[in-house]
Amino acid sequence: MTGFRFNLSPLKEPLCFIKLVEWLTAIFAFGSCVNFSAENTVSIFCGDGKNETLPAKFLYPFRLSQVPLINDNGTLCDRVVNATHLVGDSSSSVHFFVGVGVFCFLYCMFASLVYFGYMHIYKNSDLGPILDMVITVVIVFLWLVSSSAWAKGLQNVKDATDTDGIGATIALCKEQNITCQVTEFANVRGLNVSVVFGYLNTIVWALNTWYVYKETRWYSQKNSTQTGPTRHPTAI
Secondary structure (H helix, E strand, C coil): CCCCCCCCHHHHCHHHHHHHHHHHHHHHHHHCCCCCEEEEEEEEECCCCCEEEEEEEEECCCCHHHCEEECCCEEECCEEECCEECCCCCHHHHHHHHHHHHHHHHHHHHHHHHHHHCHHHHCCCCHHHHHHHHHHHHHHHHHHHHHHHHHHHHHHHHHHCCHHHHHHHCHHHHCCCCEEEEEECCCCHHHHHHHHHHHHHHHHHHHHHHHHHCCCHHHHHHHHHHHCCCCCCCCC
16 A cells, blocks of 8 residues: 555646646756856957957856956056956855755756655645645745845946946056946857746745645645535434
């Protein structure tokens, strides 16, 4: 009665099918940012007709303060400039976001194993559905918080690598007759997609809460209480 019984029929039920959706959306969420690497091109107009260009590179995990923008004793516009790095560090928010995504990816695989092989135990126990629901509620909260944190971290990355951010970072750009401008922007569509899928995961997992709740004894007890016992007329 307690052995593994492989059965794909639970896939027809929302409880199991939505786990497959959650597994896929988790992959899209963290997979869109962990391998990201790009650069903006900064053009420096020196005022004497001479122009310079700098690459502003940024990549996962977006520790911008460790990315050199100008190396030691660099020369720009015939001036020797000090070593300069980009400003900001969004590694904590993106690590949190990716960590939640990987955890959900693994949990969906574990839950699917239970649904496909041990559903006869899952439905006949109190602990399984209750534990599943508690974890699901926690994951909804984690997706909401991590997606919001990463959305703010991504905006910080964009601000640090745009024209205003670069102009405030390079001291040379503050001098008269010298203009700094980002003339080529990297494609950050993948990072935007990761944020979208983060919030989509929040919605999907929140929807899943209802289907997991229906498997718990709380739902069955509530239905039993509302239905109540059937009273039959007493025979005379």
